Structures are given as structure tokens and as C-alpha cells.
Amino acid sequence: MSPRLRVVLVFLASLVLACATGCRRRYVVHKQDPAVREGRALFLRYCALCHGKEAQGYAADHANALGNADFLAVAGPEFLRAAITDGHPGTPMSAWGKAHGGPLGPGEVDQIVAYLRSLAKKPLIKSDPTKRGSGDPRRGAIAYAKSCPLCHGIHGEGTNRATSLAHPNFLRTVSDEYLRITIVHGRVGTEMPGFNSFSSQTLDDLVAYLRTLDAPPTPPPSPLYEPPPGLDRLVINPQGQKPVFTLREGRYVSSAQVAQALADKRKLVILDARPTSDWSRNHIVGALPFPFYDIEEMAKVLPKDGTFILAYCACPHAASGHVVDELRRRKFPATAVIDEGIGFWTLKGYPVAQAAQLKIP
Numbered sequence: 001m002s003p004r005l006r007v008v009l010v011f012l013a014s015l016v017l018a019c020a021t022g023c024r025r026r027y028v029v030h031k032q033d034p035a036v037r038e039g040r041a042l043f044l045r046y047c048a049l050c051h052g053k054e055a056q057g058y059a060a061d062h063a064n065a066l067g068n069a070d071f072l073a074v075a076g077p078e079f080l081r082a083a084i085t086d087g088h089p090g091t092p093m094s095a096w097g098k099a100h101g102g103p104l105g106p107g108e109v110d111q112i113v114a115y116l117r118s119l120a121k122k123p124l125i126k127s128d129p130t131k132r133g134s135g136d137p138r139r140g141a142i143a144y145a146k147s148c149p150l151c152h153g154i155h156g157e158g159t160n161r162a163t164s165l166a167h168p169n170f171l172r173t174v175s176d177e178y179l180r181i182t183i184v185h186g187r188v189g190t191e192m193p194g195f196n197s198f199s200s201q202t203l204d205d206l207v208a209y210l211r212t213l214d215a216p217p218t219p220p221p222s223p224l225y226e227p228p229p230g231l232d233r234l235v236i237n238p239q240g241q242k243p244v245f246t247l248r249e250g251r252y253v254s255s256a257q258v259a260q261a262l263a264d265k266r267k268l269v270i271l272d273a274r275p276t277s278d279w280s281r282n283h284i285v286g287a288l289p290f291p292f293y294d295i296e297e298m299a300k301v302l303p304k305d306g307t308f309i310l311a312y313c314a315c316p317h318a319a320s321g322h323v324v325d326e327l328r329r330r331k332f333p334a335t336a337v338i339d340e341g342i343g344f345w346t347l348k349g350y351p352v353a354q355a356a357q358l359k360i361p
């Protein structure tokens, strides 16, 4: 055998071996439990855009590492189920449950939970989310101000580096122990450091302080209520003139230009790329619910006659960017991503609406 052939053969053999160990492990898990297999498929469709194909996190923005060993050591099925169903409205994490107008029934949420739990590498530390410690929130506030705002924001509202800590849906379902363990050990493999030099008292104080952050998400400032639009209302201002936009990088249009085009009654289509639960809560006036994961079906109804089609989300570019990529792949001639997302749009006081039937929780 020539030395060269030998090298090739050894290389091939090592590939086969690596796959036999790596691939088999994955394959066996999925084969054993159909819920896990289904859950993974759902995860790829709905969640991977932000949380990553392998649940490694940070595919878009600050969507955390759901497959992280330290996260799954404290995040049990109940916690995950609630987070997925109810989401963190007001952040890029939508309410995915059908109860809120999202796409997932309880069975599907359970399958995703089964998939995520199958990634756990450490035993789950069970804890009671209703039990409260006896820390001093005032001392906790001082400790927080010293070590945490850089990533989690001054009031725990989250930043583009780390998740929020103040969302009521998080604080309602998280246990004191989950918080304490996360602060002491951190999350290895993410930016969350372990604060293992903190005294037991400081940890209690910090947890007590985090509990005080629980503020309801600001309700969208919406005097306007719209029913889900039918196909007859696909195009905004159908009689209007075409808008003229200057695009950044051939792709992004500023909110200011879009607001001006709406005020000038220009002809447009605006797509809300988030799950419909988010559209219901707060959307740009006249925008269609057009969830990024339904692109196959939805693209069929859009006009291909050169009408400008814009997409936005909260992320600010992940879901809307995906929609515009897909539309461009399908040769829609005039498309763009609204640059700053719905949060900025709302903050600027540009026109927004919510669903007519919305039950504010």
C-alpha cells in the first residue's frame, strides 16, 4: 500500500469512528423517545433561529443557551413549559402557546421540553418556586449595582449581552434556589460568571433584591384596535404612490422613512415576522401577521408586482431578516427589513395597534 493511500485510509477510518461514537449517541436518544425526536423537529422550526440549531444559544441576539449544562441543572420541565407557553412578552421571546395566539399546543410544548431535557448532562436540582428566603433587598440592590448591570441592565431589564432578570413571567416561575445556584456557579460556556466569593448572606440579599424587580411589562401605548387583516387588506394604501426608500447595505430601511411613507399614504405591505401572539399585543398599524416559520404558505399570497414589502420583528433583525432572505430567494423585486424593530418604533411614538380581541392579562 502506498503511504499516501494509507494516510487516506487512516483518515477515513477515524472519520467513521468519530461518527460512530458521536452520531450514535444522538441517534440512540432520538430513536428511544419519539417525543424527543418530535421536539427536536419543532425546535428546529420555531426556536433555532435565535437559540441555535443545537440549542447552544446566541444565534440571534441574547437568546440564551438552552442546552447549557448549568441551565438544565436548574431548569425543570415546569419552568421550561411556562417559559415557552407564556414567553417573555416585551422581549424577543414570544408567547408560543396557542392560549396566547401562538402556534404551539400543550402537547407540542411538552415535546420541546422533552427534547431540551434530553440534552441535560447533570441531574436536575429540584426546587420549590413558591419558597422565599430572608435576604435584605436593600443590601442586595447595592451588591447588584456593583456586579450585574453591565450585562443585565440597571433594573434587570436585560441588554444585548444577557437575558432580563426582571420579567414577571420569569420571576413567577423561578425558585430562589435556581437564582442562587446560577449566581454562585455561573453558566460555564456562556458569559455568565460564577460569583463564588459572595457570602451566603450576600447571595440571599441578591435573590431578595431580584424578587423586587417584578414589574408588569409596560403595556403597549395603543389606542387603536385592528382585527386580523384579511387578504383584502394585504396592501396598505393600495391607491397610493410607490415609496422611495434609501436602504442601508441594500437591505435595511430606517423606521423614520417607513413612518414618513405611512404618513404620506404610500403603497406598501408591512409584515410582522413574529408569532401572532406578538402581533396581537402590539404591531405597526396595518402590518400583517406573517410568522417567519410560515413563510412557505404566506409567500403565496404576496403581490409580486413591485409593491414594496417590508418586514420587522423585535430582535431586531433575526426573524425579519429571515423573511426578507426568503422573499428575495423567491424573486420578490422590492423588499427590505425595517432596521430598528418594533421596540424602537413604539418608543418613537410611531403608529401602533393591537388585536381587537386581545385579552390583556
Ligand code: HEC
Binding pocket: 043, 046, 047, 048, 049, 050, 051, 060, 061, 062, 063, 064, 066, 080, 083, 084, 088, 091, 092, 093, 094, 096, 112, 158, 162, 163, 164, 165, 167, 170, 315, 318, 319
Ligand atoms: C426571536 C428570537 C427567539 C425565538 C424564535 C425563540 N426565543 Fe426563546 N428566548 C429569546 C430571548 C431573547 C430570551 C431571553 C428573554 C429575556 O431576556 O427575558 C429567550 C428566553 C427563552 C427561555 C427562558 C430562558 C430563561 O432562562 O429564563 C426559554 C425556555 C426559551 N426562550 C425557549 C424557546 C423555545 C422553546 C423557542 C421555540 C418555540 C424559543 N425560545 C424561540 C429569543 C427567542
Ligand code: HEC
Binding pocket: 057, 063, 064, 065, 066, 068, 071, 143, 144, 147, 148, 149, 150, 151, 152, 161, 162, 163, 164, 165, 170, 178, 179, 182, 183, 187, 190, 191, 192, 193, 195, 206
Ligand atoms: C459578563 C456578563 C454578566 C455579568 C456581569 C452577570 N451576568 Fe448573569 N448572565 C449573563 C448571561 C450571558 C446569562 C445567560 C447565560 C445563558 O444561560 O446563556 C446570565 C444569566 C443569569 C441568570 C439566569 C437567568 C435566566 O433567565 O435563567 C441569573 C439569575 C443571573 N445571570 C444573575 C446575575 C447576577 C445577580 C449578576 C451580578 C451579581 C450577574 N448575573 C452578572 C451574563 C452576566
